[in-house]
Amino acid sequence: MEKAIELAQLLLQGNQDAAWHLIDEERVSGSDSLHIYENILTKAMTHIGYLWETNKITVADEHLATSTCDFLLAQYFWHKKREDRTSNHNRKAMFLCVEDEQHYLGIKMASQLFAEHGWQTRFHGPNLPLDYAKKAANEWKPEVICLSFSILYHAEHLSPYIKELEELPFRPQIIIGGRLVTRYEFRRYGSDRTVFFRSLNEVNDWLEHQPNGVRSNVGT
Amino acid sequence: MSEHKFLPQPYFLINKEFDILEFSDKSADVFDFSTNFLDLTDWESQGKLKNILGNSESRPEGEIIMKTKESPYALFDISVKWNQDECHVICIEKDHRLAELERIVEKHRVRLAETNLELLEKKEQIEKTLNEIRNLSCPFIRLTTRAALVPLFGNLDHELILQNGTRILEMSQDGSYLEILFDFNGVGELTNEGVEAFIALVKELQLMGLAPSIIGIKPAHAIYLNSAASVPDVPFLNSLSKAFKKSVY
Numbered sequence: 001m002e003k004a005i006e007l008a009q010l011l012l013q014g015n016q017d018a019a020w021h022l023i024d025e026e027r028v029s030g031s032d033s034l035h036i037y038e039n040i041l042t043k044a045m046t047h048i049g050y051l052w053e054t055n056k057i058t059v060a061d062e063h064l065a066t067s068t069c070d071f072l073l074a075q076y077f078w079h080k081k082r083e084d085r086t087s088n089h090n091r092k093a094m095f096l097c098v099e100d101e102q103h104y105l106g107i108k109m110a111s112q113l114f115a116e117h118g119w120q121t122r123f124h125g126p127n128l129p130l131d132y133a134k135k136a137a138n139e140w141k142p143e144v145i146c147l148s149f150s151i152l153y154h155a156e157h158l159s160p161y162i163k164e165l166e167e168l169p170f171r172p173q174i175i176i177g178g179r180l181v182t183r184y185e186f187r188r189y190g191s192d193r194t195v196f197f198r199s200l201n202e203v204n205d206w207l208e209h210q211p212n213g214v215r216s217n218v219g220t
Numbered sequence: 221m222s223e224h225k226f227l228p229q230p231y232f233l234i235n236k237e238f239d240i241l242e243f244s245d246k247s248a249d250v251f252d253f254s255t256n257f258l259d260l261t262d263w264e265s266q267g268k269l270k271n272i273l274g275n276s277e278s279r280p281e282g283e284i285i286m287k288t289k290e291s292p293y294a295l296f297d298i299s300v301k302w303n304q305d306e307c308h309v310i311c312i313e314k315d316h317r318l319a320e321l322e323r324i325v326e327k328h329r330v331r332l333a334e335t336n337l338e339l340l341e342k343k344e345q346i347e348k349t350l351n352e353i354r355n356l357s358c359p360f361i362r363l364t365t366r367a368a369l370v371p372l373f374g375n376l377d378h379e380l381i382l383q384n385g386t387r388i389l390e391m392s393q394d395g396s397y398l399e400i401l402f403d404f405n406g407v408g409e410l411t412n413e414g415v416e417a418f419i420a421l422v423k424e425l426q427l428m429g430l431a432p433s434i435i436g437i438k439p440a441h442a443i444y445l446n447s448a449a450s451v452p453d454v455p456f457l458n459s460l461s462k463a464f465k466k467s468v469y
């Protein structure tokens with residue numbers, strides 16, 4: 001937790017170098033992605049949320065912190081991919097936030113986890129209207145489509161997204177995540193095929209139980 | 221009703237239970253009517269609001285998410301001032317002032333996304349070119365109906381053989397070749413893995429009834445070839461003309 005609070009301060013200063021140094025130290029000392037994503041980056045952002053709630057910072061500060069955190073994720077992924085010997089396979093997963101949803105850091109982490117497990121990924125970022133999502137999915141035909149939302153009002157988008165994406169001819173697996181999934185039950189918005197994940201740990205377990213998800217030492 | 225009605229911003233007068241006692245016309249424009257001020261606030265801002273309103277220690281101002289006619293989560297700056305049991309609250313919408321910042325942040329985000337893609341694309345391009353170079357580094361040249369020349373260029377590493385071995389095997393079967401001459405004149409560095417892979421290829425050719433030989437070995441190469449785990453049982457000839465003579469007769 002201390003590391004997360006320290007990182008939160010650096011993110012709020014927009015201090016990319018010092019923030020990266022902190023993450024890189026964790027990485028080099030052997031922390032895995034799950035730990036770095038869940039216990040350091042997510043906790044730092046949650047702490048930033050706490051600072052806003054206690055009237056210490058403003059939404060403008062959150063913007064700067066977000067931008068820096070986004071940079072850290074990209075930088076971390078770059079290093080991770082370079083040294084990782086996990087073999088890639090041809091399974092495809094697509095990632096997006098439902099319409100109007102701007103909170104994309106969480107689903108970016110999820111997409112990176114998939115990629116680290118050798119999946120081909122396409123990350124569409126925040127606010128992807130359903131029509132675009134369907135078009136992109138139809139062209140690329142991913143086996144898995146992951147959706148994220150953070151604002152309660154956006155839960156109402158879930159039903160149409162899940163229904164219409166699950167109905168696509170190649171029958172993709174829809175996976176839902178986001179901070180509220182941990183707190184409330186959203187199953188009624190999905191079908192019996194829809195999967196809801198409450199944390200990256202659950203994503204990781206799922207990935208590791210996939211036929212191609214096993215780690216191997218052969219690079220491709 | 222007092223002058224407050226004409227204030228140019230949303231204004232509320234509330235009591236300790238957050239009941240709305242008075243409000244400005246502007247408030248009615250912006251918010252749907254409610255009897256309690258808490259109901260105008262997003263559920264995840266209510267704790268913060270209570271703090272700003274109820275805690276004399278805290279600053280009497282701050283950002284709050286409010287439900288307006290336009291949006292269920294609009295960002296407001298509120299300022300509060302207690303006068304005995306009544307509190308004056310002014311709410312100023314902030315979103316338009318944040319728009320510029322949001323635009324800049326979004327630009328950063330897109331650029332970051334593109335940068336990664338750019339890097340990735342470059343890497344893929346380079347890998348493709350490298351593959352092409354490797355293909356060109358092992359041409360299979362027909363000398364006579366019985367002999368072919370395979371000049372190697374560049375470094376003899378594992379990848380070079382991995383990428384070209386199958387093609388060489390296939391082409392050597394395509395005709396009535398007996399001899400395959402590997403020309404090392406263009407070879408720079410050798411790696412142990414490269415040499416092992418090369419020897420494996422030579423052995424495979426031998427298994428298929430062909431007679432491989434090696435020409436143009438330099439002293440630096442010889443050390444590698446001789447120290448290899450299994451030295452190939454093939455003639456080492458120092459020039460193409462010698463090899464050619466041998467193969468013609």
Ligand code: B12
Pocket residue numbers: 037038041042045046048049050052053059062063066100101102103104105106107109110146147148149150151152153175176177178179180197198199200203262263264265285293294295
């Ligand atoms: C940073 C932040 C922002 C940043 C956005 C960051 C970004 N681009 O992602 C900015 C400043 C842009 C922002 C804007 C707004 N925000 Co905001 N924001 C936050 C804050 C402080 C942290 C969020 C965060 O990044 N967390 C870190 C990430 C990594 O966590 P996560 O998303 O939960 O993801 C984890 C899991 O959920 C999971 N996960 C997530 N998605 C998925 C998907 C799949 C498939 C899987 C498997 C897993 C998974 O993986 C992660 C790791 O475990 C929260 C406060 C809080 N406590 O959450 C408020 C908060 C979410 N925001 C809020 C609000 C209201 C807003 C604004 C409306 C404010 C405004 N008017 O300006 C806008 C809305 C924009 C919009 N339309 O979406 C409210 C939401 C209230 C509500 N009713 O729902 C919160 C709770 C703050 C508050 N207390 O009021 N915000």
